[in-house]
Amino acid sequence: MPVDVTLASRLAQMALAGVTREYPHKPEHVLNAAADVRTPRELHPAFYGCYDWHSAVHSHWMLARLLRAVPALPQAAAIRAVFDMHFSADALAAELDYLHEPNRTAFERPYGWAWFFKLASEIAALREIDGAKAWHTRLQPIADVFAARLIDHLVRQTYPIRAGTHGNTAFALGFAWDFARASGNHALADAIRSAALRLYDADRDGPANYEPGGNDFLSPCLIEADLLTRFHDPAGFARWLGRFLPGFIGGVAARLLEPVRVSDRADAQGVHLDGLNLSRAWCLKAIAAHLPPGEPRRATLHAAARTHLQAGLAHVSSGDFLAEHWLASFAVYAMTQEEFRAGPLPQTLR
Secondary structure, eight states: OOOOHHHHHHHHHHHHHHHTOOOSOOOOOOOSSGGGOOOHHHHOSSSOOSSSHHHHHHHHHHHHHHHHHOTTOTTHHHHHHHHHHHTSHHHHHHHHHHHTSTTOTTTTTTHHHHHHHHHHHHHHHOTTSTTHHHHHHHHHHHHHHHHHHHHHHHHHOOSOOOOSSTTOHHHHHHHHHHHHHHHTOHHHHHHHHHHHHHHHTTOOSOOGGGOOOTTOSSOHHHHHHHHHTTTSOHHHHHHHHHHHOTTTTTSGGGGGGSOOOOSOTTSTTTTHHHHHHHHHHHHHHHHHHHSOTTOTHHHHHHHHHHHHHHHHHTTSOOSOHHHHTTHHHHHHHHHHHHHHSOOSOOGGGO
8 A cells, every 4th residue: 555645644744743742751761860850851852752762763763754755745844854853963962871871771672672773774764865864873873772782682582572562572673683784784683683593483383362462563473474584585484484373374373364453542552453453464464475476375465464454544543642643653664664675685694
């Protein structure tokens, strides 16, 4: 489903309103002393909006992606103005300083790290946009901190986190891998490949019958399969998928092909399920695209991806800030990841 100017404009307007809205806010903030009781804007002059830090990050990513995907976007000038403000030298220096304060090593691990990698890559790709080079230069030190911390963490991560929410390891590794490949970070790429294969390659009989959880915005099974598309050729991936989800078509895992029902969109946890429909859409599309040509499952998975995308898009704009502060980002990624997803890994990173 293409992102036309009308839809892109509506989504961009939602994100612009969110990234500059300080309250309500849910901080992830360890208090080291009484002086640490500060407002979101004081703590995070770049990413103070959108209810929480990680949502502010992926809303900025979404605005950057729309600049690249929709050249005629009416909000282009407004987006550049926000980036000039939020990606200023002072704002990003304060964000970097925050990361080096005591008890910040695990701040936003791994979900916020993953989206920051996406943001850094997207800004780097805006080569023709005035100011983009300066924005990227200022964002890069934060990306470097998260990359170093992820490498260090993966060495010590014995088990994957298979939650359908922020802690999910496979989701973070997928986005981090895309960043490592795009930026040429060999050490990060090696760490991610090693961890992904160690943690997931031997998996069998994924527990699809336990999905969805009541507050999932990721499918633990599908996001793992999405990750593994990055590390197997199509034939090898088809074999792995057959072992991991043997009932994907016509069996118990077929429940992953039907959009989930959302009963309470005013509930911050319940509305996660609208995000689940959108993230399932991008996973199903990626899985289908990586199966060998002529694979009988491809058409079914593509159809399921479209159905999930339509179900999620229908509720992106609800008028409720608890949903609107983040769902648009998931929608834009689901609609554009095939167009912008990285191609084959450069030989230097293989």
